Amino acid sequence: xxxxxxxxxxxxxxxxxxxxxxxxxxxxxGNEINKYGYRYPIVVAEDRCIGCRNxxxxxxxxxxxxxxxx
Numbered sequence: 001x002x003x004x005x006x007x008x009x010x011x012x013x014x015x016x017x018x019x020x021x022x023x024x025x026x027x028x029x030g031n032e033i034n035k036y037g038y039r040y041p042i043v044v045a046e047d048r049c050i051g052c053r054n055x056x057x058x059x060x061x062x063x064x065x066x067x068x069x070x
Contacts, residue, residue, distance in 0.1 A: 001051065001068065002047075002049075002068070002069040003046070003049040003050070003051040003066050003067065003068055003069060004046065004049075004066070004067045004069055005026055005027070005043045005046055005049055005055065005064065005065075005066050006064065006065050006066075006067065007027075007040055007041055007042070007043065007063060007064050008062075008063045008064070008065075009032070009034045009040045009063075010034045010035050010036065011061045011062060011063035012034060012038055012039075012040035012041070012061060012063040012064075013036070013038050013060075013061055013063075014029070014038040014039050014040065015060065015061075016029060016041075017055075017058045017059060017060070018041055018054075018055035018058065018059055018063075018064050019041055021054040021055060021058045022054060022055055023050070023052065023054065024045070024048040024049060024050060025044075025045060025048065026043060026044065026045050026046060026048050026049045026055075027041040027042065027043060027044065027055065028041065028042060028044050029041055029042075030042035040063070041064070049066065051066055051068060053066050
């Protein structure tokens with residue numbers, strides 16, 4: 001089963017929780033800055049995503065979500 005990880009950059013406040021709770025190191029902090037001046041995570045290994053949604057469930061700003069790909 002495959003999953004897509006989507007980051008809504010302008011909602012992110014650079015807390016890094018999503019990166020810390022990911023058991024497969026799918027995300028890392030990027031260098032780009034959103035319109036509020038925060039860096040946001042980027043997907044570096046989407047093929048490793050197991051769809052646990054830890055990133056989605058723990059994000060306080062609803063800035064990330066995981067979608068199952070058929």
